[in-house]
Amino acid sequence: xxxxxxxxxxxxxxxxxDFWGRPKKTALNALDLQIRxxxxxxxxxxxxxxxxxxxxxxxxxxxxxxxxxxxxxxxxVDVRKNERIxxxxxxxYLYRFLNAEETLDFYGRLFDMPTKVREERAADLIRxxxxxxxxxxxxxxxSKGMRQRIGLAQxxxxxxxxxxxxxxxxxxxxxxxxxxxxLILELRKQGxxxxxxxxxxxxxxxxxxxxxxxxxxxxxxxxxxxxLVEDARRVEMRATNLQLTDSLRQDLAALVLKHGxxxxxxxxxxxxxxxxxxxxxxxxKARPGRRYxxxxxxxxx
Amino acid sequence: MVAPVFGVMELQNRSEGWNDFGRLTVxxxxxxxGFAAIGLLVWFLYVMVSPAPAIAGSRRRxxxxxxxxxxxxxxxxxxVAFGLTVAVRLDNDRQAEEQGVAQQPGxxxxxxxxxxxxxxxxxxxxxxxxxxxxxxxxxxxxxVLDLARLRWRRIAAIARLSLKEAVRxxxxxxxxxxxxxxxxxxxxxFFKKMKPEDILKTTISVIGFAMTLLLITTALLLAGFxxxxxVKNQTIHTIVTKPVERxxxxxxxxxxxxxxxxxxxxxxxxxxxIFILTSNVDEAARKETMKARxxxxxxxxxxxERAEEDRVRSQSxxxxxxxxxxxxxxxxxxxxxxxHRAIWTxxxxxxxxxxxxxxxxxxxxAFDIYKTTKGQENKGIETSFDIITWKWDPSxxxxxxxxxxxxxxGYRNVSPSEDPDSGGGEDWKKVNEIAEKFGRFQFKNFPxxxxxxxxxxVPPGLFKNALDGKPxxxxxxxxxxxxxxxxxxxxxxQMLGVAPLDLYLLESEGLFWVNFFKGAVGLWCRLTIVIxxxxxxxxxxxxxxxxxxxxxxxxxxxxxxxxxGVALGQNIGGxxxxxxxxxxxxxxxxxxxxxxxxxxxxxxxxxxxxxxxxRLMNVIPDTxxxxxxxxxxxxxxxxxxxxxxxxxxxxAYMLPWFVLAYYLMRSREIAA
Numbered sequence: 001x002x003x004x005x006x007x008x009x010x011x012x013x014x015x016x017x018d019f020w021g022r023p024k025k026t027a028l029n030a031l032d033l034q035i036r037x038x039x040x041x042x043x044x045x046x047x048x049x050x051x052x053x054x055x056x057x058x059x060x061x062x063x064x065x066x067x068x069x070x071x072x073x074x075x076x077v078d079v080r081k082n083e084r085i086x087x088x089x090x091x092x093y094l095y096r097f098l099n100a101e102e103t104l105d106f107y108g109r110l111f112d113m114p115t116k117v118r119e120e121r122a123a124d125l126i127r128x129x130x131x132x133x134x135x136x137x138x139x140x141x142x143s144k145g146m147r148q149r150i151g152l153a154q155x156x157x158x159x160x161x162x163x164x165x166x167x168x169x170x171x172x173x174x175x176x177x178x179x180x181x182x183l184i185l186e187l188r189k190q191g192x193x194x195x196x197x198x199x200x201x202x203x204x205x206x207x208x209x210x211x212x213x214x215x216x217x218x219x220x221x222x223x224x225x226x227x228l229v230e231d232a233r234r235v236e237m238r239a240t241n242l243q244l245t246d247s248l249r250q251d252l253a254a255l256v257l258k259h260g261x262x263x264x265x266x267x268x269x270x271x272x273x274x275x276x277x278x279x280x281x282x283x284x285k286a287r288p289g290r291r292y293x294x295x296x297x298x299x300x301x
Numbered sequence: 302m303v304a305p306v307f308g309v310m311e312l313q314n315r316s317e318g319w320n321d322f323g324r325l326t327v328x329x330x331x332x333x334x335g336f337a338a339i340g341l342l343v344w345f346l347y348v349m350v351s352p353a354p355a356i357a358g359s360r361r362r363x364x365x366x367x368x369x370x371x372x373x374x375x376x377x378x379x380x381v382a383f384g385l386t387v388a389v390r391l392d393n394d395r396q397a398e399e400q401g402v403a404q405q406p407g408x409x410x411x412x413x414x415x416x417x418x419x420x421x422x423x424x425x426x427x428x429x430x431x432x433x434x435x436x437x438x439x440x441x442x443x444x445v446l447d448l449a450r451l452r453w454r455r456i457a458a459i460a461r462l463s464l465k466e467a468v469r470x471x472x473x474x475x476x477x478x479x480x481x482x483x484x485x486x487x488x489x490x491f492f493k494k495m496k497p498e499d500i501l502k503t504t505i506s507v508i509g510f511a512m513t514l515l516l517i518t519t520a521l522l523l524a525g526f527x528x529x530x531x532v533k534n535q536t537i538h539t540i541v542t543k544p545v546e547r548x549x550x551x552x553x554x555x556x557x558x559x560x561x562x563x564x565x566x567x568x569x570x571x572x573x574x575i576f577i578l579t580s581n582v583d584e585a586a587r588k589e590t591m592k593a594r595x596x597x598x599x600x601x602x603x604x605x606e607r608a609e610e611d612r613v614r615s616q617s618x619x620x621x622x623x624x625x626x627x628x629x630x631x632x633x634x635x636x637x638x639x640x641h642r643a644i645w646t647x648x649x650x651x652x653x654x655x656x657x658x659x660x661x662x663x664x665x666x667a668f669d670i671y672k673t674t675k676g677q678e679n680k681g682i683e684t685s686f687d688i689i690t691w692k693w694d695p696s697x698x699x700x701x702x703x704x705x706x707x708x709x710x711g712y713r714n715v716s717p718s719e720d721p722d723s724g725g726g727e728d729w730k731k732v733n734e735i736a737e738k739f740g741r742f743q744f745k746n747f748p749x750x751x752x753x754x755x756x757x758x759v760p761p762g763l764f765k766n767a768l769d770g771k772p773x774x775x776x777x778x779x780x781x782x783x784x785x786x787x788x789x790x791x792x793x794x795q796m797l798g799v800a801p802l803d804l805y806l807l808e809s810e811g812l813f814w815v816n817f818f819k820g821a822v823g824l825w826c827r828l829t830i831v832i833x834x835x836x837x838x839x840x841x842x843x844x845x846x847x848x849x850x851x852x853x854x855x856x857x858x859x860x861x862x863x864x865x866g867v868a869l870g871q872n873i874g875g876x877x878x879x880x881x882x883x884x885x886x887x888x889x890x891x892x893x894x895x896x897x898x899x900x901x902x903x904x905x906x907x908x909x910x911x912x913x914x915x916r917l918m919n920v921i922p923d924t925x926x927x928x929x930x931x932x933x934x935x936x937x938x939x940x941x942x943x944x945x946x947x948x949x950x951x952x953a954y955m956l957p958w959f960v961l962a963y964y965l966m967r968s969r970e971i972a973a
Contacts, residue, residue: 016973056972059538059542060541060542061538061541061542061970061971061972062970062971062972062973063970079544079545079546079547080544082542082543082544082545083544085542087538087539087542089535089538089539091535093534093535093536093538093539094536094539095462095466095536097465097466097469097470098462098465102465106458106461106462107539107543109454109455109457109458109461110455110458110540110543110544110545111543111544112452112454112455112544138469151539154539158543
């Protein structure tokens with residue numbers, strides 16, 4: 001195994017069986033995958049495609065039917081690899097009778113951390129995930145977004161080299177989603193490797209360097225996001241300080257035709273809904289009392 | 302002199318001591334080793350067919366060289382043992398033929414073979430022990446190696462989590478239900494008029510029962526559901542993806558609940574004790590129960606003694622069975638001319654050593670009386686005590702009588718004075734001198750009533766005599782007798798019922814409250830068993846199933862005597878196959894069955910059934926062993942020796958369960 005592969009699977013296969021041992025469902029079929037150090041890797045696929053199974057096999061929560069999985073060059077069932085891993089499950093499966101501080105203290109103890117280190121790390125993470133004001137409340141009082149935040153904090157308690165996130169933006173509001181994505185990108189800046197799986201393709205596209213697409217347990221695509229989503233048959237051009245007139249359209253059509261192409265459309269670009277939402281929230285924060293006014297109402301005139 | 306009430310123990314079947322440690326260790330090695338061998342076989346098969354080795358890198362990681370070699374050697378030893386078993390069977394056939402009896406039980410009233418052990422049995426034992434030891438080493442190797450990887454901080458974290466979980470879910474409030482018991486007088490629990498001394502006994506019993514019920518139930522619920530709930534809620538995913546050894550979860554959960562139950566037990570015991578001590582305890586009850594007697598027990602034999610000076614003609618017998626359903630006691634016939642004696646023999650010098658420094662040594666006893674005639678109204682059965690040491694020479698009988706005549710102008714029963722400053726009084730000093738000189742002390746015609754405990758005082762000089770020098774050792778007879786207490790029933794046509802623990806020398810009396818807490822340790826042991834069983838079972842089974850399994854095994858422990866009888870084929874009518882055959886044929890249990898192929902098949906089926914039952918007996922905990930409430934109610938000290946020995950029994954029982962839990966957790970797909 002190459003040194004720079006943080007995760008590697010070789011013909012990794014998982015077949016779920018019934019009580020009598022008869023094959024029931026092939027959840028993953030001969031998956032070959034390599035994840036390099038410092039990259040954000042996304043696993044994509046519809047429900048039942050084998051994303052979570054792959055993660056569970058890599059974490060040693062499941063045993064493969066055949067094939068192998070290695071993390072940091074060690075077999076996936078080796079507990080010692082977990083020293084360098086942080087894992088955020090799809091749902092934040094934490095003990096709800098504990099508060100945020102106790103939760104991080106508990107997981108810190110599982111890493112055999114000295115008390116002082118544990119306390120410092122917990123305080124820092126609580127601040128980073130924005131739960132300083134709620135750290136004494138038990139998790140059963142938390143909203144789903146807050147639980148996801150504390151879940152992420154527990155995944156980072158050991159300052160891991162590999163962070164595995166199963167549907168990290170699931171259940172988060174747009175702001176929470178943005179926060180999560182920024183945090184994932186920050187992790188990359190810190191040199192950490194991130195393996196995430198998600199249904200939300202835009203999220204994956206925003207943060208991942210490479211992705212693998214699974215369907216029905218089979219690997220369908222694997223490569224860099226940019227290359228995979230690039231449409232080499234089309235050309236996009238953007239310009240500013242320009243009026244969209246008929247003559248511009250005609251000139252552009254002639255130019256494209258001259259180079260052997262065909263103009264498909266010319267128009268104003270649209271922003272993403274995420275950008276719009278972000279802008280509205282920021283304006284609301286900056287201008288308390290801001291309210292939506294229908295077009296034509298006195299306030300808009 | 303005569304105390305109306307004192308304690309008597311009825312715990313004779315728990316007589317194992319440190320002397321039996323070697324024998325019990327060998328038995329444990331054979332039994333646990335057998336299970337380890339089965340476990341090893343299952344593990345080998347699992348590794349061969351399971352996908353787990355693939356992810357682990359190679360099968361060699363799961364079966365080490367040591368494991369393979371030790372396993373192979375164990376297998377060979379078991380083959381040898383099997384060969385020897387066949388040889389023993391053949392030898393059985395030969396012996397049965399020679400004796401002209403049936404080879405095994407299950408043949409109605411037909412006499413059964415009394416096997417004479419020989420070298421074959423010895424070698425078979427060796428082979429089984431060696432096989433067991435090797436299998437244990439092989440099966441336990443990964444467990445032992447992984448123990449080194451356990452980290453206390455992680456285990457403590459999981460234990461703390463378990464404690465917090467129980468506290469935050471308000472489980473601890475349940476414990477205080479036990480306080481309800483104190484709201485009712487003891488007599489409410491039993492609809493009968495109670496003797497004053499029995500009220501305290503009953504109260505202690507009821508408290509013990511309530512605490513057992515409550516603590517065991519909470520322990521079952523907490524421990525049985527802990528890991529399955531973690532798996533169901535997937536909270537375990539965030540734990541096993543940390544550098545946590547899976548066995549640490551088992552140990553952490555076990556410790557957490559054990560600590561919780563220990564605290565609850567300690568607090569409840571303390572509260573119960575305060576209630577008892579501050580309540581208006583009857584003086585008789587105080588004398589009976591609120592102490593911690595340290596007894597010295599002897600070994601009981603029933604003997605037909607033709608003439609006291611003619612020991613050669615004395616013969617042991619099993620005691621008379623008067624037909625009482627409760628067969629705890631056997632009886633000796635009464636009468637001036639009766640040859641029946643109940644003789645308690647004391648052989649251990651260390652136990653008698655402390656008695657020599659006492660001004661008078663209390664001898665306490667309580668007997669049952671079986672009257673064949675009405676006898677005299679309001680008059681007890683007369684019983685005589687003849688206490689002799691190994692130095693007593695029957696030929697000095699005349700000299701002994703003369704010494705008495707010189708001292709007291711004839712024989713008389715002498716007891717020490719109640720005045721502590723008198724040193725027992727002048728008469729007592731004389732008796733003590735005579736006892737020390739001759740090695741004999743007698744007390745004649747002591748009136749005894751049914752089930753009352755009495756106290757006689759024995760001069761300490763007698764024990765000085767016994768410990769002065771060493772008795773001749775007869776290797777065939779075992780430990781030589783130092784002191785013998787011979788009890789004879791003097792009343793004509795009356796029977797005196799005695800059991801081994803009915804008579805004892807009282808070495809000292811400890812503090813009741815200390816003993817009360819010691820008694821709670823017995824319940825602690827049972828709690829540990831329940832928690833350990835539940836946690837171990839829950840590593841593989843669902844919460845409800847784990848709880849039910851642990852409960853069944855725990856309760857099964859209370860019926861161990863009956864189950865052992867079934868496992869050894871001692872029950873009347875044979876095993877299920879033989880019983881069915883008898884039912885179909887309309888044959889009585891006493892009738893001998895013909896040796897037809899059907900019967901042979903039925904007997905073989907019963908053999909297999911009994912084999913299975915004997916294995917089951919190894920799985921069922923000896924719960925009764927840890928029930929020490931009798932010690933408290935009867936006012937007997939629970940010695941630290943006894944506690945330590947029982948702790949070893951506890952550890953020996955729990956260890957295989959923990960090894961099983963280790964393997965189950967290790968091979969479990971957490972997310973499946």
